Amino acid sequence: MAESDILTQTIHEIVQRHGGAPTRLLQILRDVQDRLTWLSPETMDRVAEELDLSPIKVRGVAEFYSFLYTAPRGSYDVLFSDNITDRMLGNRELLHYLCDRLGVHVGETRADGRVTVGTTSCTGMCDQGPAALVNGHALTRLDKPRLDRIVELVNRQTPLTEWPREFFEVASNIRRADILLGRHFADGAALRAVLKRRPEAILEEMVKSGLRGQGGAGFKSAAKWISCRNAPGEEKYVVCNADEGEPGTFKDRVLMQDFADLVFEGMTLCGRVIGARQGFVYLRGEYRYLLPSLQAHLQRRREVGLLGSDILGEPGFDFDIDIHLGAGAYVCGEESALIESLEGKHGVPRIRPPFPTTHGYLNQPTVVNNVETFAAAAKIAVEGGAWFASRGTAESKGTKLLSLSGDCERPGIYEYPFGVTVRRVLEDCGARDAQGIQMAGPAGHMISARQFDRRICFEDLATGGSFMVFSHRRDILDGVRNFAHFFVHESCGFCTPCRVGTSLLRDLVTKVHTGHGTRYDLEEMRKLGRIMQVACHCGLGQTAPNPVLDSLDQFPEAWERRLRSTAFEPAFDLDAALEQARQLTGRSDPDAYLREEELMLGAMP
Amino acid sequence: MSEDQSFMLDGRRVPFQDGQTVMTAALAAGIYIPHLCFNPEFAPHGSCRVCLVKVNGRVQAACATPAASGQIVQNETGELREIRRGILQMLFVEGNHVCPACEKSGACQLQAVAYYVGMLAPHYTHFYPRRPVDASHPEAVIDFNRCILCELCVRASRDVDGKNIFAVQGRGIQAHLVVNTTSGKLGATDFSLADKAAQVCPTGAILTKHRGYEIPIGQRLYDRKPISVVGDVATVAESKGGRRHE
Numbered sequence: 006m007a008e009s010d011i012l013t014q015t016i017h018e019i020v021q022r023h024g025g026a027p028t029r030l031l032q033i034l035r036d037v038q039d040r041l042t043w044l045s046p047e048t049m050d051r052v053a054e055e056l057d058l059s060p061i062k063v064r065g066v067a068e069f070y071s072f073l074y075t076a077p078r079g080s081y082d083v084l085f086s087d088n089i090t091d092r093m094l095g096n097r098e099l100l101h102y103l104c105d106r107l108g109v110h111v112g113e114t115r116a117d118g119r120v121t122v123g124t125t126s127c128t129g130m131c132d133q134g135p136a137a138l139v140n141g142h143a144l145t146r147l148d149k150p151r152l153d154r155i156v157e158l159v160n161r162q163t164p165l166t167e168w169p170r171e172f173f174e175v176a177s178n179i180r181r182a183d184i185l186l187g188r189h190f191a192d193g194a195a196l197r198a199v200l201k202r203r204p205e206a207i208l209e210e211m212v213k214s215g216l217r218g219q220g221g222a223g224f225k226s227a228a229k230w231i232s233c234r235n236a237p238g239e240e241k242y243v244v245c246n247a248d249e250g251e252p253g254t255f256k257d258r259v260l261m262q263d264f265a266d267l268v269f270e271g272m273t274l275c276g277r278v279i280g281a282r283q284g285f286v287y288l289r290g291e292y293r294y295l296l297p298s299l300q301a302h303l304q305r306r307r308e309v310g311l312l313g314s315d316i317l318g319e320p321g322f323d324f325d326i327d328i329h330l331g332a333g334a335y336v337c338g339e340e341s342a343l344i345e346s347l348e349g350k351h352g353v354p355r356i357r358p359p360f361p362t363t364h365g366y367l368n369q370p371t372v373v374n375n376v377e378t379f380a381a382a383a384k385i386a387v388e389g390g391a392w393f394a395s396r397g398t399a400e401s402k403g404t405k406l407l408s409l410s411g412d413c414e415r416p417g418i419y420e421y422p423f424g425v426t427v428r429r430v431l432e433d434c435g436a437r438d439a440q441g442i443q444m445a446g447p448a449g450h451m452i453s454a455r456q457f458d459r460r461i462c463f464e465d466l467a468t469g470g471s472f473m474v475f476s477h478r479r480d481i482l483d484g485v486r487n488f489a490h491f492f493v494h495e496s497c498g499f500c501t502p503c504r505v506g507t508s509l510l511r512d513l514v515t516k517v518h519t520g521h522g523t524r525y526d527l528e529e530m531r532k533l534g535r536i537m538q539v540a541c542h543c544g545l546g547q548t549a550p551n552p553v554l555d556s557l558d559q560f561p562e563a564w565e566r567r568l569r570s571t572a573f574e575p576a577f578d579l580d581a582a583l584e585q586a587r588q589l590t591g592r593s594d595p596d597a598y599l600r601e602e603e604l605m606l607g608a609m610p
Numbered sequence: 611m612s613e614d615q616s617f618m619l620d621g622r623r624v625p626f627q628d629g630q631t632v633m634t635a636a637l638a639a640g641i642y643i644p645h646l647c648f649n650p651e652f653a654p655h656g657s658c659r660v661c662l663v664k665v666n667g668r669v670q671a672a673c674a675t676p677a678a679s680g681q682i683v684q685n686e687t688g689e690l691r692e693i694r695r696g697i698l699q700m701l702f703v704e705g706n707h708v709c710p711a712c713e714k715s716g717a718c719q720l721q722a723v724a725y726y727v728g729m730l731a732p733h734y735t736h737f738y739p740r741r742p743v744d745a746s747h748p749e750a751v752i753d754f755n756r757c758i759l760c761e762l763c764v765r766a767s768r769d770v771d772g773k774n775i776f777a778v779q780g781r782g783i784q785a786h787l788v789v790n791t792t793s794g795k796l797g798a799t800d801f802s803l804a805d806k807a808a809q810v811c812p813t814g815a816i817l818t819k820h821r822g823y824e825i826p827i828g829q830r831l832y833d834r835k836p837i838s839v840v841g842d843v844a845t846v847a848e849s850k851g852g853r854r855h856e
């Protein structure tokens with residue numbers, strides 16, 4: 006067969022496996038790339054033909070997702086997780102070490118086409134970093150000996166399936182369990198409860214429980230389910246948001262790894278309550294290693310009558326679950342972007358209203374909930390709303406899973422009743438020397454030691470679960486700068502203030518952090534940040550300036566230290582004179598600025 | 611009954627009908643809310659964020675907010691002007707807008723809105739992106755340097771012309787306008803000046819070839835009256851310096 010025929014055949018098979026459905030475009034492109042290492046223009050055109058889509062649409066999707074490549078890529082594709090917690094664990098040194106040993110530059114493919122080494126946003130292994138992905142599979146606990154082995158494996162072209170299993174081991178690290186993680190749950194119990202007591206009764210328990218969305222925003226889950234149940238629509242859908250893109254969060258990974266049945270049960274329960282027959286798990290691409298075990302769980306549930314048609318023998322109780330893999334886009338955690346992505350499109354958030362509960366997947370009423378929310382709902386159906394509400398605070402019932410990482414002795418998952426103080430958490434995880442915490446991830450809030458008596462709950466410090474500890478050894482601004490880069494990389498580019506503002510903010514942070522800023526720049530960051538908070542189209546852009554604004558309030562000294570000395574004012578500002586050259590060459594990287602010593606020299610008479 | 615519906619905008623009562631947004635209702639009442647990606651002939655897009663108003667105390671895009679009875683809308687306030695100005699400043703540094711060298715200067719909606727919100731000079735550091743100019747088409751030029759990603763040409767070509775010639779590709783600051791051909795050149799498409807897509811660009815990104823400077827500087831569309839009085843380039847006839855075909 007000619008090469009182009011083989012290409013056509015390969016693509017045809019993959020598209021057929023996905024039923025030729027354009028909603029599966031992202032999944033199809035993932036599979037095609039798995040076979041061909043990258044998506045050439047020819048490949049994309051073939052996919053477009055097979056699906057009867059415009060080529061520009063296929064290309065648009067391919068260009069949007071970080072893990073889809075429209076330029077040649079090595080057959081081994083290594084991406085270092087570049088969250089601040091990975092940096093704390095020394096990932097930059099390891100990154101350069103690996104590049105040196107492989108003879109490749111960061112972000113480039115080796116001349117023999119065998120390997121590419123780059124970086125990616127947090128892969129959700131913060132409690133067991135430094136972490137990376139190789140061809141999408143999670144690598145944990147990297148160190149130099151491990152990298153040496155990897156160099157050998159790559160150079161010998163050993164297939165991934167023959168790499169040592171321990172490289173890919175992912176620990177759960179559950180350090181503290183309460184009602185969600187600690188109590189046994191009998192498979193099918195929640196579904197038996199809804200069959201016995203009817204959906205209305207379950208909704209009453211949900212209302213009583215006070216359960217709020219665990220994805221971070223804290224919307225009342227019962228209200229969401231009721232609104233979707235009452236919305237007119239031909240079909241309804243249940244979507245589990247397992248995108249978990251917030252740097253520093255990994256509790257959904259642990260739930261999917263150790264408690265998948267509980268989550269699936271919560272989704273099926275929701276399906277029964279709102280009248281949906283189809284559920285989706287949107288699993289972030291970084292967690293593809295979970296796919297086989299999740300599929301096995303689903304298959305087992307079908308076999309024992311907990312999924313599929315006539316669930317538990319009840320005629321007409323039909324519900325099944327499909328897993329969609331993301332492909333490296335934090336914005337796809339935003340529920341309307343997630344739905345776009347589920348439909349096979351690029352993940353740009355929709356205009357809201359209308360909300361997904363009335364116009365979601367394929368414009369039908371859809372419940373989108375976080376993984377933890379579904380798990381809690383399943384428990385509530387069995388144990389009752391009052392039981393759940395006995396824990397927590399007035400406005401925040403039940404418990405919260407926290408993902409602890411950074412400077413602490415025992416990173417991992419901690420389940421607490423809502424209302425726990427930051428101080429208590431720090432004691433439990435062995436963070437003796439905390440200077441500050443990045444709560445709820447870069448999109449959340451940075452708090453300093455003055456606020457350690459605050460409580461974790463919606464009334465005070467709301468969180469989706471990320472909790473990154475910075476000890477006094479750390480420069481807070483390293484974190485701020487890392488987060489500023491994160492948002493530039495993850496902005497979807499749809500709206501002006503986020504698309505442009507994130508880059509402007511990163512440049513200002515870099516300027517000050519490298520010692521070239523003045524008080525004026527701090528004020529500029531504040532002004533820009535305030536515009537972004539109110540002007541952006543979605544939560545990504547609205548929260549992107551938080552680390553900058555919070556650190557200016559909470560750690561002013563960290564910024565002040567970096568300001569150019571105003572006591573000594575050179576007559577001629579050499580660095581400023583270089584500004585035009587910087588502009589013309591479009592450079593804003595640290596090397597484009599003079600260092601402080603050079604400046605002093607420049608100012609000598 | 612729907613005639614009775616109204617909301618308050620800067621102290622004025624604005625009537626609206628079901629299905630209208632704050633923007634379309636204001637427009638119908640003769641009130642100007644600055645905008646770039648909005649065009650009354652197309653579904654709202656909500657991307658430029660220039661039309662931000664305060665609705666019941668919350669900043670929202672007027673073009674994407676359904677009108678509702680009893681809303682209190684603020685439009686001309688110092689705070690909103692400052693936010694809008696910030697957004698215009700961002701658009702100007704993101705692309706390469708050398709107004710004195712641009713054929714559309716004076717008849718450019720981007721420029722006119724910038725003046726309207728009090729932006730007289732660029733503020734942020736320029737990005738100076740490297741973007742090519744596409745002169746492959748016999749009748750039209752696309753200067754990507756002036757594109758603000760409003761997607762009006764995308765929508766017009768797809769929804770009105772049925773040609774689907776344009777699209778925005780790439781994520782974040784990499785987002786850019788592309789032409790739907792293998793070569794990426796406009797010359798390889800069936801684009802025509804008669805297309806709706808040729809009549810909607812609010813900037814000088816899409817230009818007609820072999821014609822230029824027909825109306826002298828000083829007498830151009832926005833040279834004498836502000837955009838709040840003149841209206842959008844897409845609604846003004848070509849003979850008067852706008853983009854609409856007669």
Ligand SMILES: Cc1cc2nc3c(=O)[nH]c(=O)nc-3n(C[C@H](O)[C@H](O)[C@H](O)COP(=O)(O)O)c2cc1C
Nearest residue numbers: 218219220246248249250338339340374375378544
């Ligand atoms: C940029 C962005 C990213 C988000 N990422 C996630 C995520 O990874 N997981 C999640 O559950 N919710 C995420 N959300 C919140 C979702 O939009 C949505 O509120 C949530 O999935 C609803 O579920 P819940 O009510 O159970 O919390 C994100 C929101 C934004 C704006």
Ligand code: SF4
Nearest residue numbers: 707709712718813814
């Ligand atoms: S498109 Fe408008 S703003 Fe841009 S250069 Fe031309 S006149 Fe100036």
Ligand code: SF4
Nearest residue numbers: 757758760761763811
């Ligand atoms: S070319 Fe003009 S109409 Fe098209 S997206 Fe750019 S600015 Fe908008």
Ligand code: FES
Nearest residue numbers: 497498499500503
């Ligand atoms: S919502 Fe994606 S850039 Fe603003």
Ligand code: FES
Nearest residue numbers: 645658659661673
């Ligand atoms: S005009 Fe409303 S966002 Fe552009």
